[in-house]
Amino acid sequence: MSTPKTLTGDDSIKTWLEHPVGGPIIRDLLAQSGQDPDVLRPVQRLAIKRLVKLSKGQFSQEMVDQLVARAAAGEVPVGAADAPAAAPEPTTESADAGDTVPVVERPEWVERLDQGRFAGKTVIVTGAGSGIGRATASRVAREGGRVIAVDVSQERLDDFASEHDGAEILTLVADITDDAKVAEIVAAAGDRIDGLANIAGIMDDMTPIGELTDAVWKRVFSVNVDGTMKLMRAVVPVMLARGTGSIVNTASEAALRGSAAGVAYTASKHAVVGLTKSTAFMYGPSGLRVNAVAPGATITNIEATFASPLGAQRVRQAMAILPDAAEAEALAASITFLLSDDGVNINGVVLASDGGWSAA
Ligand SMILES: NC(=O)c1ccc[n+]([C@@H]2O[C@H](COP(=O)([O-])OP(=O)(O)OC[C@H]3O[C@@H](n4cnc5c(N)ncnc54)[C@H](O)[C@@H]3O)[C@@H](O)[C@H]2O)c1
Known part of the structure; x- marks a missing residue:
């Protein structure tokens, strides 16, 4: 059996949710605030670190760092038995239950400035x-x-x-x-x-x-x-x-x-x-x-x-x-x-x- 990938703040929310250790940690965190993992569906392709800006401080950089540390330590929360037992290894190709074709993890879009495009305007x-x-x-x-x-x-x-x-x-x-x-x-x-x-x-x-x-x-x-x-x-x-x-x-x-x-x-x-x-x-x-x-x-x-x-x-x-x-x-x-x-x-x-x- 292969070792699951080491998660970082650059991995997508989807990758985290599908990960055998990351998934239970995220679901546990959401459950603590009464939320369902479905709330993350519209943003699942974004890197998890993007939540810091999107949540306007509710989800802090320290929280991302803690998540990464917990995932690295393999800290599956107690009682997280609902985690998918055999979650697919989230390398570059992983499909979720509803997908009919494998979904390749997309590179993140980064805004690139066109310096001076509006100068004088x-x-x-x-x-x-x-x-x-x-x-x-x-x-x-x-x-x-x-x-x-x-x-x-x-x-x-x-x-x-x-x-x-x-x-x-x-x-x-x-x-x-x-x-x-x-x-x-x-x-x-x-x-x-x-x-x-x-x-x-x-x-x-x-x-x-x-x-x-x-x-x-x-x-x-x-x-x-x-x-x-x-x-x-x-x-x-x-x-x-x-x-x-x-x-x-x-x-x-x-x-x-x-x-x-x-x-x-x-x-x-x-x-x-x-x-x-x-x-x-x-x-x-x-x-x-x-x-x-x-x-x-x-x-x-x-x-x-x-x-x-x-x-x-x-x-x-x-x-x-x-x-x-x-x-x-x-x-x-x-x-x-x-x-x-x-x-x-x-x-x-x-x-x-x-x-x-x-x-x-
Ligand atoms: N967010 C979406 O999914 C989405 C989808 C399609 C279209 N849009 C359109 O995009 C535009 C921007 O929406 P957004 O999603 O960024 O919303 P938003 O609520 O985040 O921002 C809209 C801003 O407009 C300001 N505003 C509202 N009424 C105003 C008024 N009468 N005078 C001056 N300022 C006023 C608000 O104070 C607010 O800061 C809207 O025209 C919206 O219909 C948004």
């Missing part, structure tokens, strides 16, 4: 306090751009700015549904706006039309559609004056299919596609590029509630074909590509950045 990023907006604002700033970072949360913006010492970041607390605040954002940017990343957005409560309330419809449309439209409307004249500019709106898988959310969110993200295509068509000849990104499941702070049993049942059923969730930085890579001059020949597209979900 001013980019407005909404939703910059969290998730995809924060990752995008961060990438633009680290690639030399001047960022106008917009969010409703002062605390989140302060935290973002404090992580980017030396970068050119102007934070602005603003609700994108408020016309006066939108005017403030554009004034703060000045007469050169190279890019607008419209990322702020909210989810709905998964209700189908028969159970939809006016309040949910209005709230979701006001942020996702009105807010997106207001910022576009405000920056377009500034961009036209210089004959150049790139706008990236945030759609969703829910802009491509009916099975990813409730009716309000789904309709709102379809509307974002309409805003994108119309504007791309109208102003393409004047030098503007307007595109949308359609993220699949992404690990962020967005809140989705399930107010409808029918909605919950139908959406969860459809989620069976969902690929693994992505990190916000992976979405920032797609968004900054469209924002930057690398997207020079791309106008009016809806770029699915979803690990292939839309191909299913």
Whole structure:
């Protein structure tokens, strides 16, 4: 019988869970906080050390170090009899029970900066306090751009700015549904706006039309559609004056299919596609590029509630074909590509950045 692999912080969560020693240790840790190993399914391909950043301190680097030490010492927790007795040796090829083809452990994706890609450029990023907006604002700033970072949360913006010492970041607390605040954002940017990343957005409560309330419809449309439209409307004249500019709106898988959310969110993200295509068509000849990104499941702070049993049942059923969730930085890579001059020949597209979900 071969000796099981020595686990490290660079091994994936899947590898840990399948390991004859690592698996019981992780399951025991989860059980102590009342959690099921299924909570890790969407992130199973990530290196276990990535949990430190993703959990925002709840899972610390010391905890990773302790896990590695416990696994090395072969410390299988008492009573961990439910661990798979003959877990496959997790070398490079291991298959879980449901897989029909062997799954090869993938190398981890690492964000690589394109130094100076945004040098001399001013980019407005909404939703910059969290998730995809924060990752995008961060990438633009680290690639030399001047960022106008917009969010409703002062605390989140302060935290973002404090992580980017030396970068050119102007934070602005603003609700994108408020016309006066939108005017403030554009004034703060000045007469050169190279890019607008419209990322702020909210989810709905998964209700189908028969159970939809006016309040949910209005709230979701006001942020996702009105807010997106207001910022576009405000920056377009500034961009036209210089004959150049790139706008990236945030759609969703829910802009491509009916099975990813409730009716309000789904309709709102379809509307974002309409805003994108119309504007791309109208102003393409004047030098503007307007595109949308359609993220699949992404690990962020967005809140989705399930107010409808029918909605919950139908959406969860459809989620069976969902690929693994992505990190916000992976979405920032797609968004900054469209924002930057690398997207020079791309106008009016809806770029699915979803690990292939839309191909299913
Ligand atoms: N996370 C996903 O799985 C996913 C999937 C598809 C699409 N999206 C879209 O990506 C975008 C970003 O979402 P996220 O997942 O990063 O969410 P998030 O909640 O982590 O971040 C959104 C940020 O937007 C801010 N915000 C909300 N309303 C605002 C307003 N009216 N004015 C200004 N700021 C406001 C919030 O304070 C928050 O900091 C949204 O448009 C969302 O619909 C997310």
